[in-house]
Amino acid sequence: MKPRTVLSLEQALSLPSATLRFAQLGWRVIRIEATPAGEGLPGDPNRYIGSRIADDDRRSYFVAPNVGKEAIALNLKDARGREVLHRLLRALDVDVFCCNTVPSRYASLGIDYATLSKVKPDLIWAGISAMGPRYPEAPGYDPVIQAMCGYMEVTGDPRGAPTVMGLPVIDLKAGDEVYANVMLALLERHETGSGKEIHVSMLQAAASWLITVLPLVDFGCEANEITRAGNEHRKFIPTNVYPAKDGFVYLAIGSDLQWKRLTESAKFAGVANDVRRTNEGRHRERESIHRDMAAVTRQHPVDELLADLRAAKIPATRIFDIRQVRELPPLLDRFTQTHLPDGRPVSMQPMAVDVPGARAELAFPPKYGADTRRVLVEAGYGDADVSALARDGVIA
Numbered sequence: 001m002k003p004r005t006v007l008s009l010e011q012a013l014s015l016p017s018a019t020l021r022f023a024q025l026g027w028r029v030i031r032i033e034a035t036p037a038g039e040g041l042p043g044d045p046n047r048y049i050g051s052r053i054a055d056d057d058r059r060s061y062f063v064a065p066n067v068g069k070e071a072i073a074l075n076l077k078d079a080r081g082r083e084v085l086h087r088l089l090r091a092l093d094v095d096v097f098c099c100n101t102v103p104s105r106y107a108s109l110g111i112d113y114a115t116l117s118k119v120k121p122d123l124i125w126a127g128i129s130a131m132g133p134r135y136p137e138a139p140g141y142d143p144v145i146q147a148m149c150g151y152m153e154v155t156g157d158p159r160g161a162p163t164v165m166g167l168p169v170i171d172l173k174a175g176d177e178v179y180a181n182v183m184l185a186l187l188e189r190h191e192t193g194s195g196k197e198i199h200v201s202m203l204q205a206a207a208s209w210l211i212t213v214l215p216l217v218d219f220g221c222e223a224n225e226i227t228r229a230g231n232e233h234r235k236f237i238p239t240n241v242y243p244a245k246d247g248f249v250y251l252a253i254g255s256d257l258q259w260k261r262l263t264e265s266a267k268f269a270g271v272a273n274d275v276r277r278t279n280e281g282r283h284r285e286r287e288s289i290h291r292d293m294a295a296v297t298r299q300h301p302v303d304e305l306l307a308d309l310r311a312a313k314i315p316a317t318r319i320f321d322i323r324q325v326r327e328l329p330p331l332l333d334r335f336t337q338t339h340l341p342d343g344r345p346v347s348m349q350p351m352a353v354d355v356p357g358a359r360a361e362l363a364f365p366p367k368y369g370a371d372t373r374r375v376l377v378e379a380g381y382g383d384a385d386v387s388a389l390a391r392d393g394v395i396a
Helices: 014-024 060-066 079-091 103-109 113-119 142-148 169-192 202-207 214-219 256-264 279-284 286-297 302-311 372-378 383-391
Strands: 005-009 028-033 070-073 096-099 124-129 196-201 239-244 247-252 316-318 335-339 345-350
Touching: 005 014, 005 079, 014 028, 014 060, 014 096, 014 124, 014 169, 060 345, 070 372, 079 113, 079 372, 096 169, 103 124, 113 124, 124 169, 142 169, 142 202, 169 196, 169 202, 196 202, 239 286, 247 302, 256 279, 279 286, 302 316, 372 383
Parallel strands: 005 028, 005 096, 028 070, 096 124, 124 196
Antiparallel strands: 239 247, 247 316, 335 345
């Protein structure tokens, strides 16, 4: 697929995570931020979250989702700003326009699909919002959607409070849906020549992952099947964290054959009985199984347990912290990278899937509005025109 051009009115994480994936493919991604207004800090609020890395508007939380992009600042509340947007769409032959503002603002900012598709009929338009355009005022915040869609109800200790997940999974899920659906739209455009309007609801996208719990309601499930289970698996037993002499191991028994191999080893022979030969039987004795398993594992060091489990072909691991993940051999040559303005390297998350020709090294994120003048000149504006737009607050 040839490199494409993406204009993205983006902030926070959900949409920047999507457009990062385009940047990794070598596509041109130009992020649009608002011009300064009122007393707030200019541009994406995430610019100012985390420790100072390069300067005040490129802090630690902002860097990884925004490498490899360009940045312009444009006042879309001003009719002249909307004219600039239209000119950019045509002059740069933009393939994809994205946004993640609330839908109630689409029309007033002139960024709705009906408006922009008149400017460029083959444009692919993608928007992320909390619950789609039927709920135009709803703000989309990852932990709030986690609470709303049941994720917190199924996460954490069953004896404790509902728990938010340790990563912003709904932001990232919504971003992946933009990525996937834009790719589908590009394929369709190749066949039809037509653009497409894509709406990603964070709530709906998150609910699509409830595949192991939501259908159980109509199956007459027990209450404990659709609530918190801690580190256990609700169905496959034993799958859990177990204490060792010097840490913890996580092991997963996914079949009766694996259980047979586990209990044929000397260490775990004592946890077997006739009832436990099947997963259905183990389910009836799940609490006593976990106690029996822990009584065995806490007598031995992690490395010894893992050696026995590998010999029995049982999926198992020690629990790694983030620093240790950076050293995992399967990942060492897969991390993407950028460089701070002073030249220091920064390792970032790998691409989800290896893609031939993708960019493992991406430029450090630009400062707020850093590319505005250059991009407008590229679109045919003269220096005097650009200066006038800046003086009038249409650009920054």
